[in-house]
Structure formats: structure tokens, C-alpha cells
Amino acid sequence: MNKLSVIGLESEKEAVLAGLQKLGTVQLCDQSDKLTDADWASIIHKDSEEDRAARLESELAGVDSVLDTVSRYDGEKKPLFFHRQAVSEKEFGSILGDGEAVRREVNELEGKIRQWNDIKSEENGIVSQQASLTPWASYTLPLDLTETRTVRVVTGVLPATADAEEMKRKAEEASDAVEIQILGQDGEQQYVSLLCMKQDEDAVMDAVKAYGFTPASFKGLSGTVSDNLGRLAGRLEEVKKEEKELEGQFVISPKEKEALRCYADELVVQRDRARAGENLLATKKAFFLEGWVPEEAQAEVLKLLDAHDCWSEIREPEKGEETPTLLKPSENKWLRWTYPVRAITELYSLPKSYEVDPTPIFAIFYIIFFGMMFADIAYGLILAGLTFFALKKYKPEGMANRLLTTLLYCGISTAIWGVLFGGFFGDLVPVKPMWMNPLDNAMFILAFSCILGVVHLFIGMGVKAYMQIKNGQVFDAFCDVFIWYIFLIGLGLLLFGDNYVFQGAGELGRDMAIIGAIVIVGCEFYRGKGIGKLLGLWNLYGTTSYLADILSYSRLLALGLASAVIAQVFNMLGRMVGKGVVGIIAFILIAVVGHTVNFAINALGSFVHASRLQYVEFFGKFYEGGGAPFKPFTQDTKYVNIVNKEEK
Amino acid sequence: MSLGQALAIFGAALAALAGVGSALGVGVAGEAANGVVAEDPNKFGQTLVLQALPGTQGIYGLLVAFLILSKIGLLGGGLLDVSVESGLSLLAAGAPVGIVGIWSGWAQGKAAAAGIQLIAKRPSELAKGMIYAAMVETYAVLALLVSFLMYSNVKL
Numbered sequence: 110m111n112k113l114s115v116i117g118l119e120s121e122k123e124a125v126l127a128g129l130q131k132l133g134t135v136q137l138c139d140q141s142d143k144l145t146d147a148d149w150a151s152i153i154h155k156d157s158e159e160d161r162a163a164r165l166e167s168e169l170a171g172v173d174s175v176l177d178t179v180s181r182y183d184g185e186k187k188p189l190f191f192h193r194q195a196v197s198e199k200e201f202g203s204i205l206g207d208g209e210a211v212r213r214e215v216n217e218l219e220g221k222i223r224q225w226n227d228i229k230s231e232e233n234g235i236v237s238q239q240a241s242l243t244p245w246a247s248y249t250l251p252l253d254l255t256e257t258r259t260v261r262v263v264t265g266v267l268p269a270t271a272d273a274e275e276m277k278r279k280a281e282e283a284s285d286a287v288e289i290q291i292l293g294q295d296g297e298q299q300y301v302s303l304l305c306m307k308q309d310e311d312a313v314m315d316a317v318k319a320y321g322f323t324p325a326s327f328k329g330l331s332g333t334v335s336d337n338l339g340r341l342a343g344r345l346e347e348v349k350k351e352e353k354e355l356e357g358q359f360v361i362s363p364k365e366k367e368a369l370r371c372y373a374d375e376l377v378v379q380r381d382r383a384r385a386g387e388n389l390l391a392t393k394k395a396f397f398l399e400g401w402v403p404e405e406a407q408a409e410v411l412k413l414l415d416a417h418d419c420w421s422e423i424r425e426p427e428k429g430e431e432t433p434t435l436l437k438p439s440e441n442k443w444l445r446w447t448y449p450v451r452a453i454t455e456l457y458s459l460p461k462s463y464e465v466d467p468t469p470i471f472a473i474f475y476i477i478f479f480g481m482m483f484a485d486i487a488y489g490l491i492l493a494g495l496t497f498f499a500l501k502k503y504k505p506e507g508m509a510n511r512l513l514t515t516l517l518y519c520g521i522s523t524a525i526w527g528v529l530f531g532g533f534f535g536d537l538v539p540v541k542p543m544w545m546n547p548l549d550n551a552m553f554i555l556a557f558s559c560i561l562g563v564v565h566l567f568i569g570m571g572v573k574a575y576m577q578i579k580n581g582q583v584f585d586a587f588c589d590v591f592i593w594y595i596f597l598i599g600l601g602l603l604l605f606g607d608n609y610v611f612q613g614a615g616e617l618g619r620d621m622a623i624i625g626a627i628v629i630v631g632c633e634f635y636r637g638k639g640i641g642k643l644l645g646l647w648n649l650y651g652t653t654s655y656l657a658d659i660l661s662y663s664r665l666l667a668l669g670l671a672s673a674v675i676a677q678v679f680n681m682l683g684r685m686v687g688k689g690v691v692g693i694i695a696f697i698l699i700a701v702v703g704h705t706v707n708f709a710i711n712a713l714g715s716f717v718h719a720s721r722l723q724y725v726e727f728f729g730k731f732y733e734g735g736g737a738p739f740k741p742f743t744q745d746t747k748y749v750n751i752v753n754k755e756e757k
Numbered sequence: 758m759s760l761g762q763a764l765a766i767f768g769a770a771l772a773a774l775a776g777v778g779s780a781l782g783v784g785v786a787g788e789a790a791n792g793v794v795a796e797d798p799n800k801f802g803q804t805l806v807l808q809a810l811p812g813t814q815g816i817y818g819l820l821v822a823f824l825i826l827s828k829i830g831l832l833g834g835g836l837l838d839v840s841v842e843s844g845l846s847l848l849a850a851g852a853p854v855g856i857v858g859i860w861s862g863w864a865q866g867k868a869a870a871a872g873i874q875l876i877a878k879r880p881s882e883l884a885k886g887m888i889y890a891a892m893v894e895t896y897a898v899l900a901l902l903v904s905f906l907m908y909s910n911v912k913l
Contacts, residue, residue: 456884551909667902671820678823681832714813717891724888
């Protein structure tokens with residue numbers, strides 16, 4: 110990754126940016142710090158096109174929402190993984206034309222959507238009005254009638270808990286000509302109509318208000334309730350019809366839709382280009398940009414810059430200068446297949462630019478660990494089959510693709526471990542284990558898991574030593590890694606050597622451990638300063654953390670047992686129902702549900718715990734992470750993949 | 758039924774108590790998930806993954822309970838003779854996964870709930886939330902291992 114500096118003429122700027130964007134191999138650097146530098150600040154200013162970017166952004170939001178609406182009505186299924194259709198630059202241009210036709214189409218659709226929204230809100234209004242009128246259905250007087258010459262007409266509501274009969278009696282005591290009707294009742298209110306003589310109005314109203322009566326009027330409505338309900342129902346029907354009609358017009362042909370998508374992507378490209386200006390510095394007639402470019406892309410970039418008469422310079426990063434991280438497939442052709450497993454690294458954190466990419470080193474362990482914890486022929490084949498199918502059918506891009514490929518590897522590994530341990534849906538189909546059944550040899554597999562862990566950890570420590578030696582810290586590599594190898598192997602031999610390795614190994618182990626311990630203490634005494642000279646004693650205590658790390662790999666056995674035994678439990682449950690047709694149906698049902706649950710939970714568990722062994726135990730030995738990903742200035746489109754290279 | 762058999766069955770019951778921890782844990786995580794999904798329904802899948810994590814303790818408990826019950830022949834076939842010593846040993850074998858399961862399930866649920874809050878703000882950091890929750894599970898896995906080793910070495 111090298112640093113690129115470019116000075117060019119303002120008149121060429123758009124062309125240069127467009128060219129760089131098409132190449133997609135340069136990450137532009139923010140240069141605001143130069144503006145605070147007096148030497149720079151006197152001649153340059155920030156070249157910002159925020160207004161244009163914001164305008165493009167809002168237009169894009171409009172097109173996106175039109176596309177959303179259109180997709181909702183044309184019945185196109187949203188795929189699990191969206192695959193950007195590849196379109197050559199020429200096709201892209203011819204679909205888009207000058208953009209005028211598409212823009213008109215967008216405006217038209219936006220208008221229709223606005224109309225639809227208006228109608229929808231009218232519909233909501235009608236529905237709520239209907240709801241408020243329905244309880245009054247049995248009220249037969251016109252709603253705008255509030256009085257006759259001598260009679261006052263009042264409608265109102267009472268709380269549901271009020272005693273309406275008693276209220277009626279009290280009202281009749283207040284006046285001898287009063288008519289109160291309870292029209293209806295719901296959970297909250299009673300609906301009341303009240304007629305009384307005008308001269309008694311005050312007395313009657315006082316009486317009824319004591320019971321919580323509140324007058325309610327129907328503003329703006331005339332005619333009877335049933336008239337109104339009829340009118341609303343009629344209008345509702347019309348509105349719904351209009352809605353349907355408009356929705357019909359939302360459906361556009363696939364070709365028009367593709368044009369809309371291309372237009373949206375064109376806006377994205379233009380917006381990004383306008384935003385790229387943020388990173389540029391400008392004088393009146395010239396612009397200045399800086400960026401990171403990977404070595405292999407340099408030639409192309411320089412060719413482009415020369416074509417536009419730019420001055421350019423490429424330099425290697427200074428010592429200690431952070432560059433963005435771009436993970437590449439391993440140069441070793443035997444390890445190239447590990448490239449997709451970098452998904453696991455990415456989920457943790459990218460390596461810093463000076464760090465080793467750990468992916469090719471741990472990939473095989475990740476896959477072995479996953480397989481051991483899931484170990485079942487059928488589960489493995491299903492996992493591999495599902496992921497293979499998803500990869501072929503949906504052709505996902507980026508992270509999804511990498512994760513699925515990793516899971517495909519893991520599925521194959523699971524099936525292989527299933528053969529070794531003997532499992533096909535647990536014990537549904539009896540398979541003779543090719544190696545051994547972990548249920549009967551738990552102690553052996555436990556030891557095997559821990560040994561696998563030791564190998565894994567030692568490789569992690571080895572990477573640390575490699576990096577230290579690369580930086581010239583040979584002595585540190587000796588103190589931190591190699592002497593620990595001797596010490597830890599010695600301890601292992603001391604504990605288990607005589608019984609499991611060879612007679613006399615214990616004694617050899619003891620000597621190795623003692624020498625190792627002395628050297629570890631001695632190293633710090635030589636390296637350290639002041640009280641730090643005694644750090645070696647503390648370091649020896651670190652043995653416990655190695656012990657904890659190694660025992661952590663016992664989960665390989667434990668989770669492997671869990672997948673196998675739970676599968677057996679479901680098989681057993683299924684068989685318990687009995688024989689005959691009912692028994693078979695019940696068995697199939699229990700087996701399908703049970704194995705689905707077991708598959709889901711244990712696949713998730715294996716994924717998480719295999720990751721954890723990398724992140725905590727393995728990475729803990731050497732890995733820092735925290736590198737910034739390489740984010741080139743590119744055509745970061747959403748719907749179609751614009752292929753620049755013309756096919757030959 | 759002999760005392761030995763009863764003790765062994767008690768051991769299976771104890772192991773199955775790990776489900777208490779899972780129930781608490783999945784519940785706590787579910788509450789958090791509801792809150793997050795209320796804001797953004799698209800996060801259902803991600804939150805569900807985190808909510809499922811504390812569910813494993815209950816499964817480990819079930820696993821050991823089944824192993825013990827099938828060892829003494831309670832599931833299908835006749836009940837075997839179990840001495841008081843063997844019964845007590847099987848009771849002890851059920852204890853680690855059951856007792857550790859209760860607390861680790863609960864604690865893992867709380868870690869998962871916090872992970873759900875994490876993805877509410879940063880959906881791309883799902884893996885990290887999962888790892889934090891899985892750190893708690895380590896102890897349930899170790900307890901399962903201890904229970905299993907005890908179970909498999911008890912002779913009837």
C-alpha cells in the first residue's frame with residue numbers, strides 16, 4: 110500500500126475523479142489537517158461540494174422510495190441475498206440515455222404515490238368517522254337540529270358506570286316534560302339523546318350533569334345518522350376503488366424498473382463523486398489530492414493521471430505510518446482456499462498494516478474445530494448442501510459470500526468428523542465409527558482436544574516470534590516464545606510423560622521445566638530495569654493462563670458430545686411412541702422437529718465456540734487487530750454492478 | 758423401587774434444573790430483544806440468534822438427565838438394580854450441570870441482552886456480542902464435561 114499525491118488542473122478534476130472512481134483502487138485521504146498548517150492555508154481551500162451532494166442525496170432518496178413502493182406492488186420477491194446484476198458500462202449508458210425519460214417517470218410515479226397517500230389518509234378519516242357515528246345508529250333526528258320553537262335537542266355521552274335510570278328520574282323531577290333515551294352503550298360510554306322544554310333547560314341540565322353527562326355535538330354534519338353512515342360507506346367504496354386503480358398503475362415493466370435502478374445507481378455514483386470533493390484541496394486553478402493505492406494497481410492509476418496531465422508522486426509509507434488494510438489471498442497456492450475464511454478475522458478486527466494476516470494460519474483449525482463440535486455425517490452434508498445451494502442460487506457478494514463459503518468448508522469437515530466418530534443424525538442410521546466413538550472414549554478425546562489446543566496455541570506463539578524476529582527483536586522472541594516452548598513441553602512431559610510417552614520422559618521433562626523456568630526468570634533479569642528485573646517470577650505465574658487456555662479446548666469434546674447425544678435423545682423419544690403406522694408418523698414428526706432444533710442450536714454453538722477459540726485463545730497470543738479496512742473510492746452501487754472492462 | 762434408583766432419578770432431576778437458568782436467560786434476552794425490534798423490526802433475526810445463546814444450558818441439563826435415566830434403564834426396558842453408592846454417584850454427576858447451568862444461563866442471558874443493545878446501535882458488531890455471551894457459556898460447558906465424565910465412569 111503506497112501513498113499517492115496528485116496535483117492537477119481544476120478543469121480536469123471531474124474527469125480525473127470519474128476515472129479514479131471507475132478504477133476503484135484508490136482510497137482518498139482526508140487532508141483537513143493541512144488547512145491548519147499556515148504554509149498550506151495561505152494558498153489553498155477545502156474543495157467542498159456539499160450542496161450538490163445533498164441535492165443528489167435527496168433525489169436518490171426519492172428514487173429509492175419510488176422503487177420501494179413499486180417493488181411492493183409488482184410481486185417481485187425480495188431475495189435472501191440481493192445479487193447485483195452485472196451490466197456493462199455501454200449497456201448502462203444505453204438504458205439510462207440522457208436520464209430525461211427516467212426522471213420524468215420518477216416524477217410521474219412520485220405524483221401518483223402522493224395521490225395515493227392523500228387517498229389513504231382520506232380513507233383513514235372515513236373509517237374513524239364511521240367508528241364515531243356507529244354508536245348513534247338508532248338516533249333518528251337530523252344531526253344539526255339543536256332546537257325547535259319550544260324544545261331543546263341535546264345529544265351527549267355518559268360514563269359507562271353512571272346510573273342512567275336514576276338520572277332519568279332526577280331529570281323528570283326537575284321538569285315534567287323531558288324525554289331521555291339511552292341509544293347505546295360500549296365499554297366506556299353510554300350514548301344519550303335528551304329532549305326538554307326550553308324553559309326548563311337549565312334545571313334539567315344541572316340534574317343530568319351531576320351524573321357526568323357531557324353534551325356532544327356533530328360539527329359540520331347534517332341529516333340523520335343513517336344518512337351519514339350510508340354516505341360514508343359509499344365514499345369508502347369509491348376511495349378504495351381509486352386506491353386499487355392507482356396501485357395498478359404502480360406496476361411498471363421490468364425494463365422500466367431496471368432503468369429506475371440504473372438511475373438510482375447513477376445518482377449514487379454522482380453523489381459519491383461530489384462527496385469525494387471533501388478530501389480534495391484546491392487553489393483557483395488546481396486541485397490536490399492524496400490517497401492510498403495498492404502496489405498492483407499503481408500502473409493503471411498513473412496511466413490515467415498522465416492522460417489528464419496531472420503531476421503525481423507515489424511513495425512508500427514512512428516507518429510506523431499506518432496504512433489501510435487490504436486482505437489478499439495467500440501467496441502460497443496451498444493456502445489460497447483459505448481466503449473466504451477471512452470473514453472470521455473480519456468479524457473480530459482487521460490486522461494492522463504491519464501485522465501478519467492470521468487467516469491462512471488458523472483457517473484449517475477453525476474448520477477442524479467446527480467439525481469436531483458438530484460431528485455428524487448428515488448434519489455436515491445438510492450444512493454443506495444448503496450453503497452450496499445458497500452460493501450457487503443467490504450468488505451473494507462480499508461478507509455473505511465469504512461466510513457461506515466458510516460454512517461450506519465447515520459442513521464438509523463436520524461430515525468427515527461424522528465418519529470418524531460415527532454419527533448419522535445421531536444414531537438414527539448406525540454407522541461404525543472409522544476412528545472411535547467419543548461417548549465410549551471420552552478421556553481419550555479429551556486429551557486429544559487438549560493436544561490439538563497445545564498445537565494451536567504453539568502456532569499462535571510462533572507467529573508472535575516470527576513478527577518479533579522480523580522486527581529484529583530476536584532476543585525477545587527467545588524470551589517470550591522459544592523458552593516457553595521448552596518450559597511448557599517440559600511440564601507436560603513431567604506430568605504425563607512416564608505413563609503416556611516413554612519411560613524416563615518424566616525425568617527429561619523435569620529437567621526441561623527447571624531449565625526453562627530459570628531462563629524465563631533470567632531473561633527478565635537481563636532485559637528489565639529496576640524492579641522490572643523481578644518480572645520473570647510473575648511471568649512464571651502466567652503458566653496458569655496457559656493451563657486455562659489449554660483446558661478451554663475441552664469444549665471440543667463437550668460440544669461434540671452435546672450434538673451427538675441430543676440427536677440420540679430425539680431418536681429415542683421418537684422410538685418410544687411405539688410401533689405401527691401411528692408410531693412411524695410420530696417418529697418422523699419428532700425426528701424432523703428434533704433434528705432441526707438440534708441442527709440449528711449446535712451449528713450456532715459450533716460457529717460461536719470455534720470463533721471464540723480463535724479470538725480468545727489463539728489471537729490472545731499475538732494478534733492486535735484494529736486495522737482500518739481499505740475503502741477505495743469506487744462505484745459503490747446498490748442495484749447493478751457496472752462492469753467497466755470491455756469484454757474482449 | 759430401591760433407594761439407589763430413587764437417588765439416581767433425583768440426580769437426573771437435578772441435572773434438568775439447568776433449564777431454570779436457560780429460562781431466566783432466554784427471558785431476559787427476549788425482553789431486551791422486544792425493545793430493540795420495536796425500533797427496528799429488521800433486527801429480528803440478529804436478536805433471535807443472541808436470544809438463543811442462553812438456551813444451551815437447559816439442553817445440557819436435558820442431555821445429562823437423559824443419560825442418567827437411560828443408564829438405570831428407566832427409559833424403555835426394565836429398571837436395573839442400582840446400589841445406594843451408585844445412585845449417590847449419579848446424583849452427584851447430575852449436580853454440576855444442573856447447578857452451574859442455573860447461574861450461567863441467567864448470567865449469559867444478561868450478557869446476551871446487553872449484546873442485543875449493542876446491535877441496536879451497531880448491527881455489524883453481532884459477532885462480538887455473541888462472543889461475549891459465549892464467554893459465560895464456557896463454564897456451563899465445563900460443568901457438562903465434569904458431569905459427563907462422572908456419569909460415564911460410574912459403574913452400576
